Amino acid sequence: MKKKDIPQDPSVLDNFTKEVSYAVDENGKYTTALSRGWEVKASALSVSWEYIKERVENARQQVVSGQASPILFFLELRIMDLATLAAYTGYWKWTIKRHMKPNIFEKLPEKRLKKYAEVFEVEIEDIRDFKNRTERIEALVAELKESIK
Amino acid sequence: MKIDFEHIQSAHCENGVTTNLLRHYGVSNLTEPLVFGIGSGLFFIYIPFIKVSNGPAFSFRTMPGNIFNRTCKSLGIPVYRKKFRSKEKAEQFLNQKLEENQPVGCQVGVYYLTYFPKEYRFHFNAHNLIIYGRENGEYLVSDPVMEDVTKLTAYELQRVRFAKGALAPRGQIYFPKIVGEVSPEQIKKAIVTGVKRNIRDMLHIPGPIAGVKGIRYTAKKIKKWRDKLGQKEAGLYLAQLVRMQEEIGTGGGGFRFIYAAFLQEARQYVANDELLKISDEFTRAGDLWRNAAVQAAGIYKGRIGTQKDFNDMGDFLLEIAEVEKGAFEALAKLDWK
Numbered sequence: 001m002k003k004k005d006i007p008q009d010p011s012v013l014d015n016f017t018k019e020v021s022y023a024v025d026e027n028g029k030y031t032t033a034l035s036r037g038w039e040v041k042a043s044a045l046s047v048s049w050e051y052i053k054e055r056v057e058n059a060r061q062q063v064v065s066g067q068a069s070p071i072l073f074f075l076e077l078r079i080m081d082l083a084t085l086a087a088y089t090g091y092w093k094w095t096i097k098r099h100m101k102p103n104i105f106e107k108l109p110e111k112r113l114k115k116y117a118e119v120f121e122v123e124i125e126d127i128r129d130f131k132n133r134t135e136r137i138e139a140l141v142a143e144l145k146e147s148i149k
Numbered sequence: 150m151k152i153d154f155e156h157i158q159s160a161h162c163e164n165g166v167t168t169n170l171l172r173h174y175g176v177s178n179l180t181e182p183l184v185f186g187i188g189s190g191l192f193f194i195y196i197p198f199i200k201v202s203n204g205p206a207f208s209f210r211t212m213p214g215n216i217f218n219r220t221c222k223s224l225g226i227p228v229y230r231k232k233f234r235s236k237e238k239a240e241q242f243l244n245q246k247l248e249e250n251q252p253v254g255c256q257v258g259v260y261y262l263t264y265f266p267k268e269y270r271f272h273f274n275a276h277n278l279i280i281y282g283r284e285n286g287e288y289l290v291s292d293p294v295m296e297d298v299t300k301l302t303a304y305e306l307q308r309v310r311f312a313k314g315a316l317a318p319r320g321q322i323y324f325p326k327i328v329g330e331v332s333p334e335q336i337k338k339a340i341v342t343g344v345k346r347n348i349r350d351m352l353h354i355p356g357p358i359a360g361v362k363g364i365r366y367t368a369k370k371i372k373k374w375r376d377k378l379g380q381k382e383a384g385l386y387l388a389q390l391v392r393m394q395e396e397i398g399t400g401g402g403g404f405r406f407i408y409a410a411f412l413q414e415a416r417q418y419v420a421n422d423e424l425l426k427i428s429d430e431f432t433r434a435g436d437l438w439r440n441a442a443v444q445a446a447g448i449y450k451g452r453i454g455t456q457k458d459f460n461d462m463g464d465f466l467l468e469i470a471e472v473e474k475g476a477f478e479a480l481a482k483l484d485w486k
């Protein structure tokens with residue numbers, strides 16, 4: 001990459017930092033310069049976040065329609081996967097999978113719900129009483145969407 | 150409590166922490182490209198059966214920790230490294246080091262890293278930064294990918310030091326034991342060791358998924374993604390590839406430009422102009438990776454997406470594999486004088 005070609009595209013890096021890029025000067029010698037951003041990777045990031053928002057919405061539908069428990073929704077909201085959630089809760093992955101089934105979830109003791117609430121950084125009622133907390137759930141989804149430009 | 154610490158921005162976090170910490174501890178003639186090369190940082194691996202952010206796992210650099218460890222080992226610099234089970238002990242130890250005027254490197258997860266924009270806060274646990282002081286209950290942070298220094302409260306720092314999941318930091322801190330300058334001779338030896346090890350990693354690692362073979366393997370997979378996954382998900386996989394290649398902290402072109410810069414710097418220690426020619430090959434590779442990223446962008450933005458477009462994408466990687474293979478083979482034949 002030539003120094004003059006270092007991209008200066010706007011992106012979410014604005015208001016955050018410029019990045020150091022390595023490029024060659026007119027004499028072919030390596031130097032560094034700052035890049036504001038590159039449209040190609042800004043769009044890669046943005047496409048990834050669009051997909052995350054879809055996953056969150058799909059999860060919400062599944063919970064509302066009784067196919068999955070709220071655990072699935074919050075997992076997607078916090079962009080975790082099973083392994084990460086297992087690591088934060090200390091529960092085995094297969095245990096969490098079971099908790100994602102509505103009939104198992106209904107019987108979860110307070111202790112488990114409290115742990116999930118803590119890890120997901122939500123109120124215990126958001127999990128326990130998901131179907132009746134529509135406004136609150138919508139606010140959480142909106143918060144996610146707001147935080148990504 | 151604020152140590153007089155020089156914050157210098159770098160393209161990649163582990164390179165930056167290595168260079169800046171070593172500089173503080175007395176080694177002033179190292180640069181980001183030098184440590185990247187001495188640490189044999191250039192790599193490629195595609196692990197198809199592991200998922201990262203629900204997508205394929207790619208890495209364009211060697212395993213986390215290797216750059217710092219290998220650089221220090223090559224230069225005969227002893228390293229102190231400690232993980233903690235107790236968050237309190239982890240904080241106490243950090244405070245003690247700061248009291249002793251010793252800035253330290255910390256491994257952190259970025260999901261809870263408050264000064265990062267939300268768009269970058271994934272469950273990624275192999276970020277590195279330096280803590281160089283504490284003022285009014287806040288820790289002073291020199292994060293090499295940032296232009297300026299930043300701050301974290303004790304709670305915020307604890308959360309990132311103890312982020313969980315793959316590659317969990319477990320409060321890990323590391324720092325070199327007090328050193329002085331290293332000689333040009335030592336650097337030259339370290340350069341040679343670093344290059345030879347990098348040749349090994351890129352050309353001779355067994356199995357299909359890593360090194361130059363890994364690039365070819367990925368090329369073939371890309372050509373099958375459209376059929377196997379459908380256009381949309383195949384596009385998402387490509388977006389993941391581009392993110393791993395280009396995202397903050399990689400210097401663009403997946404580290405290839407940093408390696409090219411390393412070979413130019415190595416010329417100052419090893420009197421062989423071949424190094425400059427081979428450096429050009431890595432620049433070429435970096436440019437090809439960037440061209441491939443542009444092709445990928447066309448696909449994941451939905452502007453193109455036929456099987457031919459995926460084949461073209463795969464072909465980019467096949468060409469890259471040839472260029473990198475040739476470059477490392479040339480390095481293997483080099484006379485190190």
